[in-house]
Amino acid sequence: MKRQLFGIAVLMAVVSTASAQNWFKGSLDEALAKAKTENKKVLVDFFSPT
Amino acid sequence: MLGQQYWENKTYHGYFNSHFVMFRADRTQKSGADIFTKFNIMATPTVLMLDPDGSEVDWHVGYDPPAEKFHAQIDKSFKGIDTYKYYAELYAKNPKDIKTVFSLARKFDDRYNQEKATALYKEVIALDPEGKLGTTDFKKTKVSNTQYAEFQIGSLALFGMKVDVGPMKAFLAKYHDGEIVKAGYQRLASYYSRGGTQEESMKFLDEAVAKYPDDLSVNSAYVRKVIYTKENVDKGIERSEHINDLAMYNPDPSNVKDLADLYALKGQLTKADSVYGKDFIDGRVSMFVRSALQYATFWSSRNMNTESALAMADLVVKLKPEDDYYLRQAAQAYSALKNPDKALEVYGPKYVEKYATDANRLMGYSAFWAEQGKNLDGALMAAKKTTELAPTNPRSWNAVAVVYQKLKKLDDAIKMIEKAIEVADENQKSFYKNKLEILKKQAGVI
Numbered sequence: 144m145k146r147q148l149f150g151i152a153v154l155m156a157v158v159s160t161a162s163a164q165n166w167f168k169g170s171l172d173e174a175l176a177k178a179k180t181e182n183k184k185v186l187v188d189f190f191s192p193t
Numbered sequence: 194m195l196g197q198q199y200w201e202n203k204t205y206h207g208y209f210n211s212h213f214v215m216f217r218a219d220r221t222q223k224s225g226a227d228i229f230t231k232f233n234i235m236a237t238p239t240v241l242m243l244d245p246d247g248s249e250v251d252w253h254v255g256y257d258p259p260a261e262k263f264h265a266q267i268d269k270s271f272k273g274i275d276t277y278k279y280y281a282e283l284y285a286k287n288p289k290d291i292k293t294v295f296s297l298a299r300k301f302d303d304r305y306n307q308e309k310a311t312a313l314y315k316e317v318i319a320l321d322p323e324g325k326l327g328t329t330d331f332k333k334t335k336v337s338n339t340q341y342a343e344f345q346i347g348s349l350a351l352f353g354m355k356v357d358v359g360p361m362k363a364f365l366a367k368y369h370d371g372e373i374v375k376a377g378y379q380r381l382a383s384y385y386s387r388g389g390t391q392e393e394s395m396k397f398l399d400e401a402v403a404k405y406p407d408d409l410s411v412n413s414a415y416v417r418k419v420i421y422t423k424e425n426v427d428k429g430i431e432r433s434e435h436i437n438d439l440a441m442y443n444p445d446p447s448n449v450k451d452l453a454d455l456y457a458l459k460g461q462l463t464k465a466d467s468v469y470g471k472d473f474i475d476g477r478v479s480m481f482v483r484s485a486l487q488y489a490t491f492w493s494s495r496n497m498n499t500e501s502a503l504a505m506a507d508l509v510v511k512l513k514p515e516d517d518y519y520l521r522q523a524a525q526a527y528s529a530l531k532n533p534d535k536a537l538e539v540y541g542p543k544y545v546e547k548y549a550t551d552a553n554r555l556m557g558y559s560a561f562w563a564e565q566g567k568n569l570d571g572a573l574m575a576a577k578k579t580t581e582l583a584p585t586n587p588r589s590w591n592a593v594a595v596v597y598q599k600l601k602k603l604d605d606a607i608k609m610i611e612k613a614i615e616v617a618d619e620n621q622k623s624f625y626k627n628k629l630e631i632l633k634k635q636a637g638v639i
Binding site: 164165166167170171174175176177178179181183184185186187188189190191192 | 220221234241
């Protein structure tokens with residue numbers, strides 16, 4: 144399992160690069176509001192480029 | 194890796210857009226960092242699924258390829274199977290169900306929520322102190338949920354600002370065998386490689402290497418401790434030499450460097466050089482070049498990862514510019530990557546010009562291109578050159594014959610083999626006579 148724990152480097156850093164996926168442009172609250180309107184869930188990718 | 198293999202994978206874009214509003218929190222941006230804080234995210238990558246009211250459905254921390262496997266986990270969460278929300282609701286109804294409590298503990302454990310995970314693991318132990326009510330997998334073995342809970346309480350206590358070795362020591366005092374016990378020794382040894390008092394840590398590390406003398410992890414921890422404290426250097430050298438012996442054919446470079454560090458601490462730079470000198474780095478480079486070539490060869494024929502395959506072929510040429518084998522393999526990879534110009538750049542006219550007086554190299558060159566069925570004019574020219582350089586060597590004439598055969602000029606090939614027979618010694622003649630017979634049959638002469 145590749146993951147990077149802040150402060151304590153336990154495993155290799157994982158770099159996520161620019162994506163072709165269309166990420167929501169507004170705030171998280173706006174994403175949640177949109178999800179409610181469209182009867183969807185919100186999938187949040189927490190990433191760090193370094 | 195998650196970005197490249199999953200988020201950017203168009204196979205899943207339809208699925209994402211059908212079921213989710215896709216949101217990215219970038220830790221390097223203030224707005225993203227605030228969301229990390231809001232949800233107490235401790236590691237990347239973390240994928241968090243939220244209901245529209247903002248409540249947490251489930252999460253996945255880390256990424257293990259392949260993407261299909263990760264996608265199956267996401268889809269399971271989407272369908273509400275074994276999610277955090279599912280177990281949290283069950284727990285609210287029945288906090289005494291051990292499976293529910295254990296599953297919820299693991300959810301928080303995955304997310305490095307030490308406080309909640311530890312509290313729930315303690316509930317597991319209280320519910321099943323004898324460890325009879327359920328098992329879980331641990332490194333291809335089965336352990337009771339209770340033993341796992343005790344182990345994880347010990348592991349979690351080794352992280353964070355306030356480390357407590359007590360729970361892991363209690364675990365190791367209670368249990369003595371199995372993979373989970375070995376893992377306990379490894380984790381505590383890792384902590385003691387930097388932390389703890391000298392006396393306390395060396396006492397434990399001595400015990401760990403005595404119990405697991407061939408385990409790389411505990412031995413490495415021992416060695417790191419010695420390098421860190423600069424004490425017990427002789428014992429450190431003994432352990433370091435041992436772990437490098439265990440991995441004789443492919444030692445971890447960090448372990449070799451540790452051994453060199455220890456020799457240096459003893460003022461033995463000649464010994465450090467013997468294990469970590471030029472031979473060491475040349476060997477590592479050779480291993481890398483082999484790996485790079487294998488990678489380029491593997492992907493060049495499969496029309497995937499072509500950019501990195503090309504980059505690896507370039508590196509091979511750069512690192513082994515004089516090695517015929519690597520040049521040929523790189524040229525083959527370039528050809529497969531539909532880059533024939535590059536193939537000829539590294540193993541073409543310039544090569545022939547450079548080795549214009551080396552018959553053996555030119556024979557290899559002509560044989561390679563004849564086998565590839567490409568650059569046959571160049572191959573013929575190089576082969577003919579070998580007959581000038583080494584006219585008494587039958588292999589020179591054979592080299593020309595091979596190219597003629599590929600060009601379907603069988604009459605010319607036959608003439609070349611007849612020349613080979615002329616110059617061959619008695620031991621070699623039969624080989625070329627057989628070949629001549631085959632060629633004549635192919636040409637319809639006999």
